[in-house]
Amino acid sequence: MTGPVIADTERAPSRAAPAPPPPRRPRLTWRQRLSVADVKWSPYLYIAPFFVLFGVVGLFPLLYTGYLSLFDRDLLDVDSTWVGLANYGTLFADAQFWNSLVNTISIFLLSTVPQIVIAVLLAALLNSRLRLPTAWRVGVLLPYVVSLVAVGIIFANLFGPNYGLVNGILEGLGFDRIDWQGNRFASHVAIATMVNWRWTGYNALIVLAAMKAIPRDITEAALIDGAGAVRRFFSVTLPLLRPTLIFVVVTSTIGGLQIFTEPKLFDAMPGSNNGGSSNQFQTITLYMYQTAFETQHLGYASAIAWVLFLLIIVIAVINFLLTRRIASAGVEEDAR
16 A cells, blocks of 8 residues: 655755855956046045145144144244133233224225125126227236235325325315325225225126126016116126125125235335324234234234134124025015
8 A cells, every 4th residue: 555645735845956156256457446446536636635735724724823822922932831711811802903803894894895896887897898808808807917015005105195196186176185094094995995906806807707607598588578778787687696796795805804915015114014103004914913023922913813713704604694695585586
């Protein structure tokens, strides 16, 4: 007799065949490995010179200046004494520092605001149909090419208190002479005029480049709708220039708060860093230079530098927030 038939379901499961091993990747040649490394690391190598240079001439001096501001140290003395935040406490109680701060902000406002307004108008003029446009653009940029020392000497003579050309013109018009170096506000106006003359054309070309990038379809649509030249400028061109104007405002803010050469060369006393006989146009950078190299208080000068750095950051952030709010308000108005 045959035994009982075992159902298929009751049979013991057979072992599965082992999976074949994964295929080995072909071994890369030396040239292929070099190509892979090139794709992986080349972007970092391309941008590395900037970060190395920034770290050497930018970040390291900034951090080391902050470190020195915590010490009482002379310029030529290696030994230093830890004072903590005492330099900052002395600085905030220093009347000369507050005087230089007011002078810096005054010159900054007198130079930056007119500079940006004139630059935008000048860019609009250069954007129109002019004969020999390249010659006009080069002429606008020429003040920026001129040596800053030469500009300072020329404007110091133009605004001379006794024999300056500006006073000669004022006398010819029946006005009294102005002591452009002795009067505090007049000296600020003279230095701001020097700054505006040199930097307005440079900013105008930046704004002009942004104007050239505006699509013609937008301006042509406004022209078909019956908008005049003034209406197209304020309703179409100017709103599209907001990103460029933000850039110009921020860079002008940084440069205006660091102004040094113009007030130094405007001083009638050669080699003086006082900014006038009574510090009437002494800026923060002039005061910092005087503290570091005349009185040789390196720690105190480092504290001035760091306060100026923080001031620039605060004003730049305020400018950014204001311009972003204005830009968002303009976008909402355009959407309506």
